[in-house]
Amino acid sequence: MRRLPALLVFTLVGAFLLAPLVIVAGVSLNGQKRLVFPPREVSLGWYGELATSPAWLVPIGRSLLIALVSAAVAVSIALPVAYYLWRFHSRWARALYGLGISPFILPPVICGLGFLIFWASVGHFGRIENVILGHGVFLVALPLTTLLLGFEGIGRESMDAAQTMGADEWTAFRTVVLPLAMPYLISGYAFAFVLSLNEYIIAYMIAGFTVETLPIKIFNSLRYGYTPIMAVVSVLFLLISVAILALVAKISDLPRLMGALEPERK
Amino acid sequence: MDRTLRWAPLIWPTALLGVFFAVPFAIMVAVSLFHRQPGGFFEPGFELTHYRRFLTPFFLERLGITIGIAAAAAGAALAIAVPFTYLLTRARRRTQVAWLIVILSVLSLSEVIVGFGWSVLLSRTAGISNLLVALGLLDRPRPWYPSLYGMITGLVYVTLPYAVLLLYPRFSRFDRQLLEAAETMGAAAPRRFVTVFLPVMRPALIAALIMMFVFVLGAYVIPQVLGRAQHWTLAVLITDQALFQSNIPFAAAMAIFLLVVSLILVWLVLRLTRLRRA
Numbered sequence: 001m002r003r004l005p006a007l008l009v010f011t012l013v014g015a016f017l018l019a020p021l022v023i024v025a026g027v028s029l030n031g032q033k034r035l036v037f038p039p040r041e042v043s044l045g046w047y048g049e050l051a052t053s054p055a056w057l058v059p060i061g062r063s064l065l066i067a068l069v070s071a072a073v074a075v076s077i078a079l080p081v082a083y084y085l086w087r088f089h090s091r092w093a094r095a096l097y098g099l100g101i102s103p104f105i106l107p108p109v110i111c112g113l114g115f116l117i118f119w120a121s122v123g124h125f126g127r128i129e130n131v132i133l134g135h136g137v138f139l140v141a142l143p144l145t146t147l148l149l150g151f152e153g154i155g156r157e158s159m160d161a162a163q164t165m166g167a168d169e170w171t172a173f174r175t176v177v178l179p180l181a182m183p184y185l186i187s188g189y190a191f192a193f194v195l196s197l198n199e200y201i202i203a204y205m206i207a208g209f210t211v212e213t214l215p216i217k218i219f220n221s222l223r224y225g226y227t228p229i230m231a232v233v234s235v236l237f238l239l240i241s242v243a244i245l246a247l248v249a250k251i252s253d254l255p256r257l258m259g260a261l262e263p264e265r266k
Numbered sequence: 267m268d269r270t271l272r273w274a275p276l277i278w279p280t281a282l283l284g285v286f287f288a289v290p291f292a293i294m295v296a297v298s299l300f301h302r303q304p305g306g307f308f309e310p311g312f313e314l315t316h317y318r319r320f321l322t323p324f325f326l327e328r329l330g331i332t333i334g335i336a337a338a339a340a341g342a343a344l345a346i347a348v349p350f351t352y353l354l355t356r357a358r359r360r361t362q363v364a365w366l367i368v369i370l371s372v373l374s375l376s377e378v379i380v381g382f383g384w385s386v387l388l389s390r391t392a393g394i395s396n397l398l399v400a401l402g403l404l405d406r407p408r409p410w411y412p413s414l415y416g417m418i419t420g421l422v423y424v425t426l427p428y429a430v431l432l433l434y435p436r437f438s439r440f441d442r443q444l445l446e447a448a449e450t451m452g453a454a455a456p457r458r459f460v461t462v463f464l465p466v467m468r469p470a471l472i473a474a475l476i477m478m479f480v481f482v483l484g485a486y487v488i489p490q491v492l493g494r495a496q497h498w499t500l501a502v503l504i505t506d507q508a509l510f511q512s513n514i515p516f517a518a519a520m521a522i523f524l525l526v527v528s529l530i531l532v533w534l535v536l537r538l539t540r541l542r543r544a
Contacts, residue, residue, distance in 0.1 A: 005455075006353045013350045013426075017372050020383025020423070023393075027386055037392035077282050080275040092276060099283045105477075106528050107484030109501040111287075113508055113521045117297050118290035120307060120514075137286045169272075191374075198376035201486045205505065215378040219487060222382060231386075234379045242371045254366045255359065259435040 021238060028231035035226050046228040050236075056229055059217040060236075063197055066131055066213060071143075071192035073136025075185060078143035083173070086151035087159070097144060104141035111138055112205030119206065126210035134206045135196045142195065143188025146257060150184025151177070183252040190248045194241050298518035308515050316519035325520075332483065332499040335414075339421035340429075340478035346422070347429035348471065352463065354430070355438040366434075373427035381491035384420045385411055388492070417493030421485055425478050432477055436470040473535045480528045500524055 023037055031041025050056055081100060084093035103111045115134045119125055154177060162172035178185075200215040208216050214237065218230055248254065301311035319325055354365055372380075387393050388410035398404040410416050444466065448458045464471070486501045498506075500520065508517035 006357070009349050009353055013346065014368075016346075016423070017368060017426070020380060020387055021372075023386050024379070024383045027392055035386065035389060035392050037386070037396070073282070077279040081279045084276055090276070092273075092280075096276070096279050096283060099287060100279070103287060105480070105532055107480065107501055107524055109484060109486060109504050110521045110525050110528075111290075113504060113517055114290035114294045115286075116508060117294050117514060117518065118286070121293055133282075133286050137283065140283070194374045198374055198379070200376055200378050201484075201501070201505070205508065208509075215376040218376075218382060219378045219491075222378070222385070222491060230382060234382060237379065238371065238375065241374050242367065245367050245370045245374070249363050249367055254363050255438070258366055258431060259438060 024231050024234050024238075028228055028235050030228055033226075033228060046232045050229055050232050053229065056214075056217065056233060059212050059214045060233065062128070062211065063214040066128065066135060066203070067193045067196040070132045070135035070139065070196045071189050073132065074139040074192040075143045075189050077136065077140045078147055078188060079185070082144055082147035082151060083177070086148060097148075100140040100144050103138045108138065108199075108201050109205070112202040115202065116205045126207040128207070128211045130206045131203050131211055131213070134202050135192075135199060138199075138202055139192040139195055142191040143185065146184045146188035146191065147181060149257065150181035153184075154180045184257075187248045187252050187257060190244050194244050197237065197240065294518045295522060297515055298522050300515050302513055302515045307512070316516045317523075319516060319519070320523065328498075328500060328503055331497060335418065335421065335489075335497065335499060336479050336482040339418050339425055339482045340475055342418070342422045343425035343429045343478055344471065344475050347426055347433055347474075348464075349459075351430050351433040351437050352459065355434065355440070369427040369430050372423075373431065377424060377485065377487040378491075380424055381420060381487045384416065384423065384488075385491055388413075388416050388419075411492045412494045414493065414497055417489055417497055420488040420492045421482055424485065424488065425482055428481050429474060429478050432474040433470065436467065436474075440466070469538050473538045476531050476535050476538075480531050483524065483528065 026037050026039050027035055028046060029039040029042045029044070030036060031039075031043045031045060034040075077100065081093050081096045084090040085097055111134070115130065119127075119130050124130065158176055158180075159172055162176045163169075167175065198215060200213075200219065203211070203213045204216055204219075212220070214233060218233065221227060221230055248257075297308055298316055299312050299314070300308040301313060302316075303309050320329075354362060357365075390407050390409040393407070393410065395404055395407040395410060399407050440463070444462055445458050448462045453461065483499070484501055485499060486505060489497060489499050489502050501524075504517050504520045504524070507513045507520065
């Protein structure tokens with residue numbers, strides 16, 4: 001009886017959160033091109049259709065490429081900053097930390113416009129590498145937060161022990177610190193990857209007219225009316241996100257990770 | 267030599283964040299003061315024309331709408347997130363992990379996909395109104411978008427997971443003994459929640475509300491998919507001016523405005539949380 005309110009709240013919030021996902025998955029199964037729910041003439045036909053339409057496969061591939069590389073860029077920026085902040089309490093690293101966190105807290109349209117103006121000024125317009133760098137910088141906050149959390153979980157003694165045994169800074173980092181922080185590095189990479197995959201406005205402002213990512217492609221198609229392939233690719237992207245996040249939950253302690261993702265964390 | 271080498275690993279982050287983040291922002295500030303070349307981009311200059319446009323009814327109306335919508339969506343999301351997160355932090359750890367995966371998935375979901383999902387849910391042919399017809403509550407299915415309420419529903423949807431993640435750390439570190447003490451004194455569960463838990467959490471709730479407000483300010487796709495043109499927010503206007511009206515200096519001035527407002531709000535949050543710790 002005491003659990004009843006909890007059950008009620010969980011059910012309502014769950015229904016609210018799942019409703020648009022369930023209906024998108026539902027309409028993706030319609031046999032005809034019509035938008036009806038529950039689906040009629042249920043088939044996986046549109047999934048097969050996707051496999052043979054380059055108009056959708058190319059943006060998917062592009063989005064995956066951008067996400068893979070930009071998440072790596074984000075981690076490569078975050079790793080030295082987080083390490084120097086933890087190990088040496090470096091002031092410079094602290095300043096970089098602030099710089100790295102801020103784009104993620106501000107409305108992304110601000111970053112988007114900044115990047116647009118930057119690439120227009122240097123005359124290097126509408127390229128995929130612009131989007132990769134844009135996402136890389138925008139998403140630094142995620143690996144930065146997870147890595148710092150990971151380093152803080154490592155006792156300083158183990159680092160001191162390694163150095164007492166004669167290991168230099170680099171060796172100690174490589175053989176002691178990095179393996180211990182690896183789950184956090186992977187989590188940070190995974191978060192950045194998933195967010196880059198789904199990001200719209202920054203990619204659109206940097207090179208939306210020439211580098212069509214999947215979110216841009218869906219949005220463009222929405223203006224011209226409905227096609228079930230939109231539902232199909234949405235389902236695929238949702239599944240990718242859920243799979244990656246479940247993987248993160250498996251290799252690391254998700255509640256602890258989230259307990260530290262407060263923006264005001266130092 | 268040794269000293270330089272020791273700091274070498276910081277060169278890469280400094281260069282990237284400097285060139286691709288700090289420099290673009292500096293250029294954006296400069297461009298907001300430049301002269302607009304109709305039909306083209308802009309030419310160097312120093313004028314406050316673009317900032318002066320903030321005082322026009324056109325901009326003030328946009329600003330009012332943006333603030334109203336962001337406040338409504340943030341407030342509604344907080345009202346749902348507070349009881350939910352409270353119960354979540356008291357659930358078993360396994361349940362918590364499962365919910366966190368759902369919350370994170372929804373949070374990372376593209377705004378485009380969310381907008382699309384809700385446009386189907388609110389549509390005449392496939393949407394919720396069909397369910398109400400089947401239940402006999404409505405005589406025929408109706409389209410529920412584009413509309414102000416449809417748009418706010420979509421915004422609440424994207425803000426809710428963010429709200430839960432903002433509250434989760436605070437709520438899970440809450441000192442349970444306070445509630446137990448209240449229980450010993452004979453207070454029932456709802457009463458403990460209202461008279462003990464909420465007052466203790468008040469600074470955290472205000473901080474979360476402000477962060478959510480800033481978060482909604484950034485929404486771009488949902489106002490366009492689910493709302494009408496008169497409900498478009500500042501973020502839509504900035505993009506529109508930059509890409510379609512090719513008035514980049516005005517877009518830059520508005521972005522700087524949004525930046526300053528957001529920074530002030532985030533600073534408030536930092537103060538608020540520091541106050542609590544002291």
